[in-house]
Amino acid sequence: MKKVVLFMSVSVDGFIAGPDGDLGWHRVDEEVHAHFNETLSAMSAFLDGRVTWELMADFWPTADADPEAPAPIVEFSRIWRDMPKVVFSRSLSTTDWNTTVRREVSAPEIRAMCDQPGGDLALGGADLAATFLSMDLVDELRLYVHPALVGRGKRLFAAGDLVRDLELVESRAFGNGVVLMRYARVSAVTAA
Secondary structure (H helix, E strand, C coil), rough: CEEEECCCCCCEECCCHHHHHHCCCCCCCHHHHHHHHHHHCCCCEEEEEHHHHHHHHHHHHHHHHCCCHHHHHHHHHHHHHHCCCCECCCCCCCCCCCEEEEEECCCCHHHHHHCCCCEEEEECHHHHHHHHHCCCCCCEEEEEEEECCCEEEEEECCCCCCCCEEEEEEEEEECCCCCEEEEEECCCCEEC
């Protein structure tokens, strides 16, 4: 059975983006990017919120056309373009690049996707992650902690009343200081 895996880069103080969406503090070098490519290429679909999907769609469809693009960028451009994607949005009406639009998150639909053969489902976007977490649809979290304090901006986890036990199943330090913290769900969501 497939898992829904939340993939997110986060600062030490819990932000996914700084003020005005600043991502300049992200430290994605060739080692980290090669890891992303290896991991994400094994997925069967990307599940994104509108903001995340638009950020990705603004760059990745043609990133491999730049003759000076590093090999991991070229590789991920092809992975992203070819991967089936589901974007959850009430405002998008059309999309390109192998993308389906869904207006709402349906737990039965997500569970049906998990019952299909193939790789896991990669979840992206803080707001969408909050929805999936509240519906107990996240099986694993892969948090890439970047060695930065951002101070303000968009937090990965908003204040809430959910309590969930997690088990650390992997940690990995990359040469540039980014640390992967991979957690698996131990129990279902309970109220605080």
